[in-house]
Amino acid sequence: MSEAQFPPAHPFDDDKLKEECGVFGVVGVTDAANFVALGLHALQHRGQEAGGIVSYAPDAGFNSARRFGYVRDNFTKQSLMETLPGALSIGHVRYSTAGSKAAAIRDVQPFFGEFSMGGAAIAHNGNITNADALRRELIERGSIFQSSSDSECIIHLMARSLQRNIPSRMEDALRRVEGAFSVVAMTRTKLIGVRDPLGVRPLVLGKIGDGWALSSETCALDIIGAEFVREIEPGEMVVITAEGGVESSHPFRPQPSRFCIFEHVYFSRPDSIIGGRSVYETRRQIGVELAREAPVEADLVCAVPDSGTPAAIGFAHESGIPFGMGIIRNQYMGRTFIEPTEQIRNMGVRLKLNVNRALIRGKRVILVDDSVVRGTTSRKIKEMILDAGAAEVHFRIASPPTAWPCFYGVDTPQREKLLAATMSEDEMCQHLGVDSLKFISLDGLYRAAGEAEGRNAKCPQYCDACFSGEYPVKPADMIEKGFQMKAAE
Template sequence: MNITHPFVDADGDKLREECGIFGVIGAHEAAAVCALGLHALQHRGQEAVGITSFDGAEFFTRRGLGHVADNFSSGDSIAELPGTTAAGHVRYSTTGGAGLRNVQPLYAELASGGFAVAHNGNISNAGHLRGDLVRRGAIFQSTSDTEVIIHLVATSRYPNLRDKIVDALRLVEGAYSLILMTPQGMIACRDPLGIRPLVMGALGDATVFASETVALDVVGASFTRQIDPGEMVEVDFDGKITSHRPFAQVAARPCIFEHVYFSRPDSIFNQRSVYESRKMIGVELAKEAPCEADLVVPVPDSGVPAAIGYSQQSGIPFELGIIRSHYVGRTFIQPSDSARNSGVKRKHNANRALVEGKKIVLIDDSIVRGTTSLKIVQMMRDAGAREVHFRVASPPTGHGCYYGVDTPERSKLLAGRMDVDAMREFIQADSLAFVSIDGLYRAVGLAGRNDACPQYCDACFTGDYPTSLTDLGERHNREAQLTLPVNSKVA
């Protein structure tokens, strides 16, 4: 269960990043550095964690369900992972589902030696590729799309391992940031669109890779640069760094939701402070959707920066009208329906003395299914708020993500089946407004969305997917075949 992002209820009423990755080569006790880096990325995945290390002769792997601290807090757990090179992964499940067999890094013995992969993203033609591989005799040990990459590397006819990796990645579509460990060193790469993030840093003589800059900060590494879209960076055991650009150059489309919600606010994404972007979203929201109110109240914690921006732009005082409890554990017992339904109040409670009799502007980062927003609005009303106006620091999320985000089907997304007025009625707010797509682009430092060539992947808002979606298309074709009358034919 996710406990970092508040208000995640049994319906999964928040979008969740699939995972975070971290790698280090050339560091004393590399596994300990890796565990610390993964702890800083815990918000990106709380279902499971794994670390693989290499001591120059052998690979060692330890994986477990739960948080980093649950699995790597003791000296004994780190002692099981010797060597100066390590890569790790924290995850939620999207493709492949839950279970220890899907916990990364995934490891395999290839003809060229050991090979470990940590992957952030989602391969949108993994099912198609997997079917081809199985028909050719491949035997899979997991249901993760990442294992498809391993099989493609193993079956490539190129003699050089780096060329095998490039050959494999040319067959996949979708999003990937990868950290790969080989007997020759470490390789980090991003897909040509750069949908998922990956940065590089230096820790003394060691080289570090991570999903976010905050992980570099926490381990004491200095930020070097981001890995560019379509770039492959190779580091050998002597510390030599080589950059390769084996893919055709295309216009980058990094995920704009990193600015909205996924990244920690103290990270830098795409050369911009995430905190500053979120605050500026609130500024744009105040310009586009002003409101007469007494207080601006964030839905903690993800709504705080946008609420600050909204307050500063509108002149309406910012107040903590909702107080978050930081002591709600993953194993909290919920013995009855009434207890389960009180989940929001266990995590948050209205500051009644502050909100009673007031007109409130609530600021949240997104609305997914809408069930949580309904509970929050009702909580404010129960605390005596006179009016509750809801403002959302992202456009309506009306489309699914197929690039590494755990998104409900479109039929379960509130914006996928309702217009804004119907959504307002559903959550029972006095008014509801979302930042526009152009306002979101302005908040991240651009003039607006370039519809001819968007600068970010914003498919969850616009339905404008930057890659083919082979598996989805094949699934729709199968479903269409199943619904055909018995005697019908397809032209």
């Protein structure tokens, strides 16, 4: 199946970074796959391309189902869920960040491998930055790959390990891996969770009755009625048995944490908790900081829905300018236009968003959005606001300029296609055709995320490579392909 046959869930949204993947797993509950399906539904924002579930039952062995599209369209069917019995299950929702962009069912996780000591399945959120080199090495040594995904390297590295149990083989494999990974895996008797030493991608632990759950975000624990216990620490591996035992180890060399700051800005759901902080509250505080850094005289503060809403509320509160729903989102667009005609394509963003003309007319409007990537959607929204009769349009962006691609599990355009890579803030303002354009500073973003002193330039507290160009792990594969790192200052 090609991309033309299976486009992204929102085919006109070309000005957002795509949200990596989501992972979820449970052990020690009846019909575990049903809990996983619910968890994946809550994580759907992290990947809408495809999803997969693997389960294990002693009398049925390992069973799997992988499907294109939304969780609700596939994993709510009783006939399918009955093929996934057992008290142990993991799942994955996908937006491809590595491998072929053409949809292929073989690229849909979880991946499964049969080892001498039994089978194991893994689901991976993140990106392996030395996957090309590992893949070449493994193929030369006889490995036969079934997918184009970087995540499959982990299975092959496990197969070549000489360790005597699967968790130890996973440790061996992940020590060879560079980049970012949060892994949820399962054997016949164990649920396993691992985060990379920098803790770039999220992973949390929850308790449900006598069982346990692992999830990319706390919002997915809420949907199954699980109690949030704690975050898996950077560099930590937890091995959980059906009997309820949780063994924790730290098999990697300790390093300062570099959690992805864009999780606070956009990726995570606003009802999730990160680092003990409400994502919603952090985004609201971003708006507060933005109002302090970039005030402007105006009549109305509007969000570009939905991701800009908390920041817009914070901006309005701090500035004293009224907040209003100037742009209304069509919540039911989904995949209505699977094969849109050229005429419909030309409607562009109007299929998703519509202006509240009665509110906008004659007003000086501040539009708050989470980011500007290519700038295409921002220009269309500006035109819609002006067409509705706005007197002025001012953009306030709840993240610093996105000037560098991400190589840690986010689908980012090439650097030359990022507006901030080729234009100054003033040039972007002119390009978008707005009355003013201001981004929150990197220090302001850090303050909003709870770092009162802002960003520690010598030892950043987060991974902010998409803004700063400072990559905590060298993207070896991309450098080999010609990517130019930022020159040392």
